[in-house]
Amino acid sequence: MQNKNSAITMDAVYTAPGYLFRRMQQIAVSIFIEECRTFDLTPVQFAALVAIHTHPGIDATRLSAVIAFDRSTLGNVIERLETKHHIERKPSRDDKRIKLLYLTKAGAALLRDIMPTVDRAQARMLQPLKPADRKTLLALLTQLVDLNNEASRVPLRAEDALEHLGKSG
Amino acid sequence: MQNKNSAITMDAVYTAPGYLFRRMQQIAVSIFIEECRTFDLTPVQFAALVAIHTHPGIDATRLSAVIAFDRSTLGNVIERLETKHHIERKPSRDDKRIKLLYLTKAGAALLRDIMPTVDRAQARMLQPLKPADRKTLLALLTQLVDLNNEASRVPLRAEDALEHLGKSG
């Protein structure tokens, strides 16, 4: 909202939720990359590894729904993870369009090893707040993301995405 | 944090602050673009226009500090705004390295006209929350972004960035 004079100041930017979300995302990625630099893994690559670990044999389309990540971009992410030998793609016998995703041994080991570092990175993001405020912020944010799910171009579809899974391979 | 069995589940993603910030950023951009589609303006382009309006004759480096936006990427943003005739670049007489940024008449008019739409977009992002919760979330987020400012690769330098301004052109 502008003030009563409708004068446009930098407050139109600094106090806008959208600006704060963008800044916080920048900061979060920066902290994650810095903490995990020895593992050479980005936040999205980490999310993909966790999802593939949790749902071995998932395909790219379902993976995108599970981590709420655009399907087209995910193609590049999968490619990079494959180049780094963290995952492998296997053709499905039942559906020739589909490529099934699995962690390699190295990928599974990496995921196991990186967990404490990721936990530390996540904690660092909220560190400056008092513990009670951290809980409040997380609760409100979780609520808001959930209620706004359909507003995003790639809504999270954790459940339905996996309904038809497990019958291919 | 993982549970006591250290089993890796999707909760390692879904409950992580970093994931929530990413989701919220996706949602915020999506809402902004959707509301402002008739104006063909992105959130960052909007922030740049506001900053140039507030500080006519600013250069690209200072602009990047004022909106906490990477200097390299900002070059492309400026280029697009110039192509759309919303801003113009003029060489500085005092410093041949610098190009001074100004809104065009059309750019100023666009900025004036888009304000209500941007306000509506910003309001929509927090709409699902109760009014009291919106205030709480905004306050905590503002605090967190401020306290984490130095953690980002492009810290906000609203004040210092403008200290040496106004002597060129």
Next chain:
DNA sequence: TGTTGATTGACAGTATACTTACAATATGGC
């Protein structure tokens, strides 16, 4: 004055994050 070091904008490279379009393949209705 002249040279060193900093600043500025531009560029190349990587990685999200989205759009639309397309060919190969699969599915459901007939």
Next chain:
DNA sequence: GCCATATTGTAAGTATACTGTCAATCAACA
């Protein structure tokens, strides 16, 4: 079985968001 429709992965195009590097320029100092 055949065909319209849908799904899947891929690719091209746009826009952030960052890393580096580089040449031109400027500023400060010996």
